[in-house]
Amino acid sequence: MSREKLRALGIELPLLPTTSVGSFPKPEEVQRARTQWARGLISREELERLERQATEFWIRTQEELGIDVLVDGEQYRGDMVTYFAEHMRGFEIGGLVRSYGNRYYRKPIITSEVRWERPITVSWWRFAQSLTTRPVKGMLTGPYTVMDWSFNEYYPDRRATCLALAGEIRKEVEALIEAGARIIQIDEPALSVRPTEFPLAREAMQIVTEGLPAYFITHACYGAFEKIYPEMLTLPVDNFDLEMSNSNLDLLEHFMRFPFTKDLSFGVVDVHSHVIEDVETVTRRIRQGLSVVPAEALWIDPDCGLKTRTVEEAIAKLRVIVEAVAQVRATLA
């Protein structure tokens, strides 16, 4: 079903397409430049020049590794919610809040009506796609997660906030499609936070994707998906990208009980560990994926964005994925 949809969109992919969740580590010069820019020591143009250079590096790296569906690596983003809040009307960027351990982020505050004013990610997508003939995913954060990861001082409740965001985020999806993106990933890591709100997340996703000509992926991680499964399968997307390795593949059990009816992007390496998985471990995980969905429906990627790893670790983890996929493909042919 989804293969047909991809074909109709002009995209042919091998069995077990390899991809990435989104972020890659920023090379040291980009990290340094971001700090310098924040302190007013270098211009926005200079920072962007380095971000473009790093994007090019990651596109080339993914091509060389043999990844099938590429990402731009999000070299220009700080955080997945703050980045969109910074580029839409209605948000103030608040002070630092701790997310865990010694990690902090600037949690946005919704202070007036949220409004999409102009494309946010489109020029980055266009630039990345211009560097390669392989498909590059359009990437954005979904309305439920932006709502859940922002303070709200304006809307009466979570529902009103989420639906208002959905209408605006749809405009970014439309802009990506107009620019030529055919595979679009809408990240919703907060999807399972409040299981009783799943219908709201679904309604919002419907607003974002309804009637639009693209293959939609949603990425979710570090949550209690068993609490929204199998209802989760009614989300109007084609592909679920799930973190599987960090949770000892606990989800598989649920997928055995209720068939997984969408395409599945199966996370096969843990992004929070320095340890590089060996090829055997990853081929075993791929085979576990094949035990719950047919080969036609299975995509292979890391658990989550690789930005917390070093450049070398990220590349090593991707290389293992590509090698393991090649081995499994050989047995499927």
Place this chain on the structure above:
Amino acid sequence: MNLILTHTGSYPRIGDSPELQILRQTLARFDRGEATEADIRRAEDEMVRRAIAEQIEAGLDLVTDGQIRWYDPISHVAGKLRGTKINGLLRYFDTNFYFRQPVLVDRLKRERPILLEEYLYACSVSARPVKPVLTGPYTLAVFSLVEHQEYRDLGRRVEDYAAVLAEEIADLAEAGAELIQVDEPAIVLEDAVFDLFAAGIQKLAQTKGAARLALYVSFGDVTPLYARLQELPVDVLGVDFTYSPRLVERIAVEGSAKALGLGLIDGRNTKLEPEAEIVAALERLLPAIRSDVAYLNPSTGLEFLPRDRAFQKLRHLVAIGTRFKS
């Protein structure tokens, strides 16, 4: 009725100005091998002093140490016990904050006090009384992974966590803590087992000595549990009103035999609640409390907010609460 203005637990350990970033930077330098544990300790001390100073400046009567030294509410306590190791990240209730899950690998044992030193330090730098805060046995038990066979049974986990925490409560009471707060948010979870939770609280109550014990519950609607919570052997019951549209009415009608900790100010959103709303709730609640004392506090710790907003919340709480002080 004496209304005591207090805090619920955590306070931001960071702020936007450079002098408020010292703990973050020291921890990062420690990771690179450029700072020592003593350096971390000094940075934590500094941030504890600042957290206490801000609470006092805001006008609170009773403060906490801001849980500045806590990695998170679960692993900070469990990790100091023998028999545990610390595992990967898990979301803390429905917040945007993640904690590390403890794994029980052997029988739990308290080899040395867990929080006593932190409490004594806070007292030494505070001009106002300090309330120590612990995470309760049921919540620790629920969020622990199990490798040690005996702990497959949740009841055994609660019992043993309660035993070590009871020792801690005895130490804190002995050290002069007049009010000790125990947080048990896990009792709001859908599949919570009330009897096991209650057994844990009973065990803690046995060692409180001259101290008063406050049980705080947050991150969920406590209305359905309200009657049963009233029966527990604690002196103060802290409740989070932000999930509970009917709780004010329920308490106004049924009353409270215990002192209440009123979590009417939302510790999780930057928006300052309309003063009239909080005043109206207090006017309904205070006459229903059959105790000579009540506490007004945020619904949760304030670490979920940026520092400037956390301070504003406390100022807001004090401005409203002061109108009800006898």
